[in-house]
Amino acid sequence: MSAGLDITDVSATAGGESILNGVTMRALPGSLTGLIGPNGAGKSTLLRATLGLVPTTSGTITFVGNDLPAMPRRNRARVAAFVEQIGANEAQLTAREVVMLGRIPFQSVWQAEPSPEDEQIVTEAIAAVDMSGFEHRQYNTMSGGEQQRLQIARALAQQPRLLLLDEPTNHLDVHAQLTALNLLRTRAQSGATVLLALHDLNLAAAFCDALVVLHQGRVVAQGAPQDVLTPALLRTVYNVDATLVSHPTSGRPMIAYNLPA
Template identity: 50%
Template sequence: MTTTATGARTATTGTTPGPRGLDAERVSWSVGGRLILDGVDATAPAGAVSGLLGPNGSGKSTLLRVLAGVQPPSDAGARVAFDDADLLGLGRRKRARVLALVEQEASTDLPLTVLDAVLLGRIPHRSLLAGDSDADRAVAHRALATVGMTAFAEREVTTLSGGERQRVHMARALAQEPALILLDEPTNHLDVAAQLDALRTLRALAEDGVTVLAALHDLNLAAQTCDHVVLLSEGRVVAAGDVRDVLVPDVLDPVYGVRTEVLTHPRTGRPVLSFELPG
């Protein structure tokens, strides 16, 4: 194995190249004359869990929406590729067969059951006039089982708690069967056990070859789960690479305005972070 400049490991043997993962270049976005993203270059290695980190207002949610094609970049020179395919050049339906986006505050007031909400993830895979097939329903039920929501299949989404809705949105994304999944704070509203379960699901997806990029607020969850991280500050990438290289005091302290101490988890060997205010 070799290590790239950003810490991603790539195989050196074999003649057939593997998936290239997500590669974004020169991504900018502004609103009302204010620059939110300023020429962001970012990667998410194939078949890995990458964390998108940064303080509130650093541009994480905006970057995910631009990468997903929900909102166009401000700079016409921006490039967003996945496995060498131009994501921004794909039609909406075709792009939805490649990637799924789980937004932080996705909600609906429509009287949908949980199962019906998850079945929305199957729309890109069937003809426009076709109804749900037995195969679609099987995929949706597997997605609900993965997130622990099988017992809620016939409940209306509007009756669920915030954490339960978050798990339904995850199941809808899984039902798309994406090769790339983008998530904005997937542990939002979840209790500790549900957070760990959600991150275990992301790890399982990566082990199955899915490329995962998740915006995470909790740096310790990122340290525990991610293979690779991208750190944003004021709309720019300030560091990217292996968690052990990025989640260190010299990088984190000026970005978050804290003093960081890095410990080592006695069982996993991964970083455990402790913070205090300077002064």
Template identity: 40%
Template sequence: MLKIPSKTSSVSIESAATLSVENVSWSSAKSERMILSPISFSLEPGRILGVTGPNGAGKSTLLRLLYRYHMPNTGSVKINGVDIWSIPAREAARTVAAVLQEQPTDFALTVHEIVSLGRIPHRKGFSAAHGAHDTNIVLNTLDRLELSHFANRQFGTLSGGERQRVMVARALAQEPKLMVLDEPTNHLDIRHQLEVLELIRDLPLTIVTSLHDLNMATSVCDDVLILKDGRSLGFGTPETVFSEETISNAFRVTAKRDRLVSSNAKHLSFNL
């Protein structure tokens, strides 16, 4: 059995933020249908939230509200008590970073150049030059994510897992306090899924990530939010939220929860 890395308690949270989502909702201007009904939750610094639910549940829409791609129709998204729409876009980009689901493979840029893009929100004026401080942050980020030996490689020559790691590095170079990841394991094989999950587990940030795999969410996340048809079915720890009834309702299946006991840990699995 492949062991999914579980979250450790040794991660420093000095750079993490408190996230408060208060009654946020969103609907497309092209449609009167409410894509996301009012939702509220809060995360303490350094916690990992997994957003789960079937396709079309509103997961990506919620994440777009968190990284300021969409402005909510109602409510607010606050990081350390500050509404992200009350500050300039550049300042917001220094606070929250996003790693999206689909990454282009035809970037005519090297790994070093892509990670350097994360420093753009910190530049002053119209300067395009990197200072010594920016350079050190990029180099340290490459080293931390074990990408230094890829620094001069073209992005398109990397594997899916390697590309995902590069995009996480770019987001880390922004020095955010909140990181949002939309289906970070999508289209990856098992090995690269586990690599990305281990990386997420060890980041010293507050993290919100959408995940399809409930077992992964159980192992990696401190809290989970289940969405269905744009509405919340539950928020809290995986042990309390992932009930057979809630899972069955969300995914329209008959779910059974088994507790598997190994020599090291207990794992929750769902037979759908």
């Protein structure tokens, strides 16, 4: 057991097919852990299984020793927040109301309205994703990137010790991508365990402390980005030719893809 998220020998099936096959991985507090792998590798399934949203056929999933999928929903929501790949379409809510959803696990059933503390947390979360000024807009009329930023803010407002995000940057412009990942890294540095599925391997290499590579439902590598991202792995897992270079200032690995002839 670690102080973070421990996934041990987890398998899952869907539609009669094996989707996850003996997945063992760890995400530690204080770290930003990237879950990478090609389309269909099982990333979303693993994140959903972690929260008990899809059934597993074997294995254990614990956070700080507690069986996460088995926890009552409200208790789990006080610990773990999730930003899904395809954001829920919160009909008829304003942007601020969507972010306020993150406070529900902490509100008592007889509480008529959010507390001043809830309001302050929500204001800060909205500011953190650069969405102040959009608060009274109708959520379902907002752009994909604006909605995604608000979903990140909703998760931050939950003040989770475990934060799971499924491709949180896929709709974001480059500035918003860097801002969001920096924000998540800061949360990790202040003690949260953050696990996020990412497709952009250069962003993953630039921001993540550790990477877990899923391929066909199995973990094929995990460790520091510079150890995991090798030309051989990129060839076998992603079927791409690439050269690894170092970022001129950070020294982090950067992938230069060799274009097909």
